[in-house]
Amino acid sequence: MKYLYLLALCACVSLAACKKSKFIINGISDIKVMRDSSVMIPLAIAQESGNQERVDLSVEGLPAKTEYSFTAASGTPDFGTVLTIKALYNAKPGTYPIKIKGTNAAGYDKEYELNLIVDNNxxxxxxxxxxxxxxxxxxxxxxxxxxxxxxxxxxxxxxxxxxxxxxxxxxxxxxxxxxxxxxxxxxxxxxxxxxxxxxxxxxxxxxxxxxxxxxx
Missing domain, CATH: 2.40.128 (Lipocalin)
Incomplete structure (x- = not known):
């Protein structure tokens, strides 16, 4: 009986693992923006495996005097969004490592590292x-x-x-x-x-x- 119980438990654990929700974000590459300007980057969030769960998007590591926004900061894959990066007129030119991050409702995180290049005119x-x-x-x-x-x-x-x-x-x-x-x-x-x-x-x-x- 214990053997059957353990077998059933393992099957449940394996099934849960197989259904773990994962996603990918397509369209990411290094970003170049001029001071006092903005740039728009289309992104596509696609389901990779498991159940579809809501994905929340964010950007980390932006330098001072820059800001970001999404046309859709969350959604259920598959969905598209446009990321806008804006550099104010007094942003400091340079190359900065930043991250685009997605987190779904099941707790799965996906991070993409890239460079933000702030250029002058x-x-x-x-x-x-x-x-x-x-x-x-x-x-x-x-x-x-x-x-x-x-x-x-x-x-x-x-x-x-x-x-x-x-x-x-x-x-x-x-x-x-x-x-x-x-x-x-x-x-x-x-x-x-x-x-x-x-x-x-x-x-x-x-x-x-x-x-x-x-x-x-």
Whole structure:
């Protein structure tokens, strides 16, 4: 009788072990984010074995002046979510080891180690330095700006550039550079690619003028 009891007990233990809930998180790799910017990483949480249990997600080890959020911080596999990592303008550039962690309702933990790279905008700014020639605008009623702009580094404003002939001859302006391809200041805004800069402004009639500049 004892033999049968032990056999049944072992069978129950083995069955429970076979049904242990496990999951995996797909889509994880090193993350690079610019200061004063954010990056989104799609993740897929998949059931690997056992019963489906709710999984709670978190990020550990983020440096100061950075933060994270999930579109769905928990769910029952299989499910997807998007992790957003944001670095504030005063985040310190560097490479930081962080962890993405999942814990299910059965107490199973899964951790993934990766690097978070916080970068500054120096490379983006440097790519804009030099002379750009006026090319076109979207609306003839916007008038004609000066025939060129000259862009240089702005050491007084973090991540800024100086623009000479800013919407007029010899006018100087400063704009903030975001490495997602946008420019901004208190009144104006713009975009940039490797071969074009667009400066935009609102008129008194609430029209938007877009002035395009290209490399000479």
């Amino acid at each position: 120096d490379a983006c700014r440097a790519g804009l330095y030099g002379t750009w020639i006026y090319s076109s605008n979207n609306n003839p009623s916007c008038g004609m700006p000066y025939n060129r702009i000259e862009i240089s580094r702005d050491d007084l404003h973090k991540d800024g550039i100086l623009i000479k002939h800013y919407f007029g001859e010899n006018e100087m302006g400063s704009m903030k550079v975001n490495c997602n391809g946008t420019l901004s200041d208190q009144y104006f805004f713009g975009t940039f690619t490797g071969d074009m800069v667009t400066l935009s402004a609102k008129t008194f009639t609430d029209d938007t003028c877009h002035f395009k500049y290209i490399r000479p």
